[in-house]
Amino acid sequence: MSIRPEHELHARRKGRNIAIGLILGGMVAMIFAVSIVKLSQPQSEDIHAPNYVPATAGDSE
Amino acid sequence: MADVSSIDTREHEAQFGDYVELLKPRVMRLVVFTALVGMLVAPVPVHPVIAVASILCIAIGAGASGALNMWWDRDIDAVMKRTMGRPIPSGRVQAGEALAIGLALSGLSVMMLAVFANLAAAGWLAFTIFFYVVIYSIGLKRLTPQNIVIGGAAGAFPPLLGWVVATGSISVEPVLLVALILIWTPPHFWALALWRNEDYKAAGIPMLPVMRGERVTRRYIFGYTLWLIPVALAPSFTQIGGMAYLAVSLLLNAVLLLGAWRLLKRQEADRDADNFRAEKQFFGFTIVYLFLHFMMLLVESTLRALDVSITALPIWF
Structure with missing residues (x-):
């Protein structure tokens, strides 16, 4: 028995599937970008980091 | 399969x-x-x-x-x-x-x-x-x-x-921005509800014009506009505001007040004659009003960033 690779349903849902694929890809890219940014920031500048060190007088902002 | x-x-x-x-x-x-x-x-x-x-x-x-x-x-x-x-x-x-x-x-x-x-x-x-x-x-x-x-x-x-x-x-500045939208919302939506009255009536939503009538709604729009003015001006006197914001805000509030006054004075015959033209104009203006207030805050922050702030306003809040 041959498997029909393309059902009519696939054609109808094509746009939806492409869009969801792009969104998922976008999410992966965004999380990756945020990770890179967060990891490259010195932890002490992040006021929510556990090792936050308040800036002392004379430091730049 | x-x-x-x-x-x-x-x-x-x-x-x-x-x-x-x-x-x-x-x-x-x-x-x-x-x-x-x-x-x-x-x-x-x-x-x-x-x-x-x-x-x-x-x-x-x-x-x-x-x-x-x-x-x-x-x-x-x-x-x-x-x-x-x-x-x-x-x-x-x-x-x-x-x-x-x-x-x-x-x-x-x-x-x-x-x-x-x-x-x-x-x-x-x-x-x-x-x-x-x-x-x-x-x-x-x-x-x-x-x-x-x-x-x-x-x-x-x-x-x-x-x-x-x-x-x-949280500090006072974002609270003022919340208050600005919060108090802006009722007159904005009530102006819409005035000419969408039949819709809301059919759906059984107790919008103000449905429940209390058109006259009361017009009074409420005017009342909330009066209340909105000081709230809209207040950010001028915080660290995010300044002279440019104050000037534009004064102008916008004057126009808004005039519009609310016109709505207050209109009778049913007036709105039937022009098919809610003033109400629709007021509704449209409220959108411009809010948008420009927020735009001016961006302008102020840009001016501060460029260090060309023309402001000499005291910071009260």
């Missing part, structure tokens, strides 16, 4: 655009704008990548609450002319799908914002969604003619969300 034709039961296949429409993209646009202003005027700079990711989370959270609102209101949406073309009443998306999408995106947006920005921002986003869906849509909208007054709070939170993303805490 499973027989896929067995799941093909619906006449219309929901397209991606139908799901997007479920998230109320026009409301999302406003949320993105006000949240972005709240973030950019905050005294703590945000890394552009974090800013984009956080704003996206806030927008998705707002969209999720829109989907939940459409799920809950599907019965009245089907009755009102303005809303009968929405995805659920028009049959393009099923109610259960809207509920699932709303709940999933709510949870996702709050969790992601906690990771991208901070816990305080995520908490406020969760509260905003809860407020809009449970307190406003499910609780107050069909119960009281003051529904808009309290419901406006949900739409007022985005600038505060943006601010908290940047600073991690």
Whole structure:
């Protein structure tokens, strides 16, 4: 028995599937970008980091 | 291979655009704008990548609450002319799908914002969604003619969300921005309700013109406008405002007050004669009013960044 690779349903849902694929890809890219940014920031500048060190007088902002 | 034709039961296949429409993209646009202003005027700079990711989370959270609102209101949406073309009443998306999408995106947006920005921002986003869906849509909208007054709070939170993303805490400036949208909302929507009265009546929503009549609504619009003016001017005297903001705000408030006064003085014969022209103009102007106030805050923050601030205003708040 041959498997029909393309059902009519696939054609109808094509746009939806492409869009969801792009969104998922976008999410992966965004999380990756945020990770890179967060990891490259010195932890002490992040006021929510556990090792936050308040800036002392004379430091730049 | 499973027989896929067995799941093909619906006449219309929901397209991606139908799901997007479920998230109320026009409301999302406003949320993105006000949240972005709240973030950019905050005294703590945000890394552009974090800013984009956080704003996206806030927008998705707002969209999720829109989907939940459409799920809950599907019965009245089907009755009102303005809303009968929405995805659920028009049959393009099923109610259960809207509920699932709303709940999933709510949870996702709050969790992601906690990771991208901070816990305080995520908490406020969760509260905003809860407020809009449970307190406003499910609780107050069909119960009281003051529904808009309290419901406006949900739409007022985005600038505060943006601010908290940047600073991690709340101060007087974002509270003033919340108050500005909060008090702006009732006159804005009541002006719309004046000429959409029949719609709301048919759906049984207790909007002010339905419950208390047109005259009372016009008085309320004027009253709220009077109350709005000091709130709109107040940010001039904070660290995010300045002379440019004050000047534009004074002008906008003068025009708004004039419009509200005109509405107050109009009789039923007047509005029948020109088919609610003044009401529609007032409604349109309220949008410009809010937009320009937020634009001026951006202008002020740009001026400060460039160090060309012309301001000599005292900071009172």
